[in-house]
Amino acid sequence: MTEPIIETRELTKRFGSFTAVDRITLSVMPGEIFGFLGANGAGKTTAMRMLCGLSRPTAGTGRVAGYDIGRQPEAVKRRIGYMSQRFSLYDDLTVGENVRLFGGIYGLGRHELARRGDELLQRLDLTDRRRVRVGALPLGLKQKLAFSVALLHRPPLVFLDEPTGGVDPVTRRTFWEMIDAAAADGTTVFVTTHYMDEAEYCHRVSIMVDGQIRALDTPDRLKRQYGAASMEEVFLGLAETAKRSSE
Amino acid sequence: MNTYLAFVRKEALHILRDRRTLLVVVLLPIVQILLFGFAISTEINDLRIRVAATDRLTDAGRIATRLDASPYLRCEALDGYYDGKNKYYDSFSYRSDRKNYRSDRIDQVLRRGEADAVLVVDGRQGRMQLVVDASNPNTATMAASYVGGALGGGAPDVRMLYNPQMLSAYNFVPGLMGLIFVIICAVLTSVAIVREKETGSLDLLLVSPVSPFVTVAAKMTPYFAVSCLNLATILALAHYVLGVPLAGRAGATVALTLLYIVLALAVGLLVSTLVRTQVAAMVLALIAMMLPTILLSGMIFPLENAPAPLQWLSAVVPARWYIGAVRKVMIEGLSLGDVTVELAVLAGMTALLLAAALKNYNKRTD
Numbered sequence: 001m002t003e004p005i006i007e008t009r010e011l012t013k014r015f016g017s018f019t020a021v022d023r024i025t026l027s028v029m030p031g032e033i034f035g036f037l038g039a040n041g042a043g044k045t046t047a048m049r050m051l052c053g054l055s056r057p058t059a060g061t062g063r064v065a066g067y068d069i070g071r072q073p074e075a076v077k078r079r080i081g082y083m084s085q086r087f088s089l090y091d092d093l094t095v096g097e098n099v100r101l102f103g104g105i106y107g108l109g110r111h112e113l114a115r116r117g118d119e120l121l122q123r124l125d126l127t128d129r130r131r132v133r134v135g136a137l138p139l140g141l142k143q144k145l146a147f148s149v150a151l152l153h154r155p156p157l158v159f160l161d162e163p164t165g166g167v168d169p170v171t172r173r174t175f176w177e178m179i180d181a182a183a184a185d186g187t188t189v190f191v192t193t194h195y196m197d198e199a200e201y202c203h204r205v206s207i208m209v210d211g212q213i214r215a216l217d218t219p220d221r222l223k224r225q226y227g228a229a230s231m232e233e234v235f236l237g238l239a240e241t242a243k244r245s246s247e
Numbered sequence: 248m249n250t251y252l253a254f255v256r257k258e259a260l261h262i263l264r265d266r267r268t269l270l271v272v273v274l275l276p277i278v279q280i281l282l283f284g285f286a287i288s289t290e291i292n293d294l295r296i297r298v299a300a301t302d303r304l305t306d307a308g309r310i311a312t313r314l315d316a317s318p319y320l321r322c323e324a325l326d327g328y329y330d331g332k333n334k335y336y337d338s339f340s341y342r343s344d345r346k347n348y349r350s351d352r353i354d355q356v357l358r359r360g361e362a363d364a365v366l367v368v369d370g371r372q373g374r375m376q377l378v379v380d381a382s383n384p385n386t387a388t389m390a391a392s393y394v395g396g397a398l399g400g401g402a403p404d405v406r407m408l409y410n411p412q413m414l415s416a417y418n419f420v421p422g423l424m425g426l427i428f429v430i431i432c433a434v435l436t437s438v439a440i441v442r443e444k445e446t447g448s449l450d451l452l453l454v455s456p457v458s459p460f461v462t463v464a465a466k467m468t469p470y471f472a473v474s475c476l477n478l479a480t481i482l483a484l485a486h487y488v489l490g491v492p493l494a495g496r497a498g499a500t501v502a503l504t505l506l507y508i509v510l511a512l513a514v515g516l517l518v519s520t521l522v523r524t525q526v527a528a529m530v531l532a533l534i535a536m537m538l539p540t541i542l543l544s545g546m547i548f549p550l551e552n553a554p555a556p557l558q559w560l561s562a563v564v565p566a567r568w569y570i571g572a573v574r575k576v577m578i579e580g581l582s583l584g585d586v587t588v589e590l591a592v593l594a595g596m597t598a599l600l601l602a603a604a605l606k607n608y609n610k611r612t613d
Contacts, residue, residue: 052454053454054450054453074458077454077456082454084450086447087446087450087451092260092261092264092265093257093260093261097256097257097260100253101254101256101257104249104253104254105253105456107456109249159454
């Protein structure tokens with residue numbers, strides 16, 4: 001049996017007396033598309049920051065890509081990709097410069113970087129627009145470029161923080177085709193989203209409420225378990241039980 | 248190393264792409280030096296002096312010639328004209344009702360701003376009186392001392408050391424250096440780091456395997472490079488345009504300034520770890536660095552005149568130590584060995600600030 005690529009036990013983060021993440025336990029297998037759902041303020045971002053090695057857990061343990069997130073965050077960081085909707089690429093740099101920067105950050109050699117960069121631009125049909133500033137690209141294309149850049153160093157696992165926020169439905173669909181393709185290549189995708197139709201595309205989803213994981217299974221089984229027609233109903237049913245305000 | 252270079256490239260591109268920043272870092276030092284050098288000078292050129300004689304027996308013409316020879320004074324007869332060859336025609340000395348007319352007339356000339364001072368020469372009694380418009384005390388003092396100096400009689404023989412012509416450039420160039428590097432290093436770096444916090448890109452950098460130390464070092468490198476460029480520009484302008492001698496201690500000045508630049512960068516870094524928005528960074532850097540640098544460093548206002556508590560307070564203002572040391576090295580020609588106290592204080596401050604900044608920076612990633 002293969003090892004899970006993400007495995008947490010009772011992972012907890014407290015800020016003073018406030019428990020942002022409350023003893024979450026989950027495991028994600030390689031090649032899986034894992035949907036990490038929750039209302040704003042449920043603790044998703046904090047949990048994700050811990051998994052990425054950005055934030056030290058207060059209690060509990062977690063292993064990501066074979067390394068302990070509390071003790072070896074640097075090793076974890078080398079093996080993951082990360083993309084967020086809030087910020088992904090530098091608008092004032094050109095397409096080519098962004099690719100070069102993130103290749104450089106992840107320590108790709110010059111030739112390797114040039115080869116993968118060309119390949120990436122070709123795939124996105126951006127070769128002609130290599131010298132265009134990212135700020136001038138349409139949002140959808142920007143997000144696709146950001147996703148590809150996050151995969152540039154071929155990490156076994158990529159974290160996507162609301163990657164399709166503000167993007168039109170057509171582009172979202174093609175974006176998810178890219179996610180599927182990455183997963184088919186064996187890359188594990190850990191994704192947060194507020195779009196419940198996207199939750200349906202995930203292999204498995206977890207739903208966080210008040211810092212705890214209240215549900216974790218495949219979308220089909222969750223719908224059956226809660227007698228709901230869509231993930232939207234499942235989500236709203238659970239989110240209503242929240243005691244913490246989302247503000 | 249590759250990573251570091253990739254970052255430095257990125258930061259350099261940010262600066263080059265942002266016209267406003269670029270203008271500030273390139274033009275600010277030049278504009279400030281030239282502005283202070285030529286426009287906002289505390290020395291006064293072309294003071295307008297009118298000479299009035301009470302009668303024809305006076306040697307007012309000779310006196311006027313002497314005053315006119317001074318580069319700071321422009322001399323004319325109160326009413327009438329001076330032909331440039333010791334012949335002095337004073338129309339009003341023929342008046343009969345001199346007494347009243349004279350004081351009224353002097354008053355009028357000063358009020359209208361036609362002259363800064365009027366020298367009244369009374370030939371019969373061998374006396375002279377200088378009537379000065381003291382609404383600007385600075386100008387008035389200058390006028391009095393220039394005229395006194397030009398006439399020579401009775402004035403003490405003053406010798407000015409290091410700055411014999413009392414050029415204000417000698418005073419303000421070190422001060423401006425203290426200010427410019429604070430602006431370029433502290434304000435711009437803090438804003439640059441906080442901007443990444445605001446847009447969220449800092450998370451993207453923190454989630455990469457690059458150590459925070461490399462991130463920060465790379466961010467500062469282009470600003471450090473720009474500062475070195477500015478230093479060269481300032482020294483060149485000060486020396487070749489404003490005639491500041493550098494006293495053969497350019498090396499020591501550069502060494503001192505490099506230390507100060509690192510210090511200012513550390514301040515910028517510390518500020519950036521304390522605030523979340525660019526505006527807050529700007530305000531904090533302004534209040535914490537620029538105002539004390541302008542007000543409490545001795546750059547413009549002599550610290551010796553400040554109340555004792557402000558003098559104590561000034562001890563924590565880095566610019567005070569830097570400007571003091573640069574004056575000694577650049578203008579007086581002392582060596583680095585003569586400013587060990589300033590060097591030690593600056594180095595100590597730099598170490599403290601860097602330690603505090605890095606500690607804060609690491610805390611953030613927790």
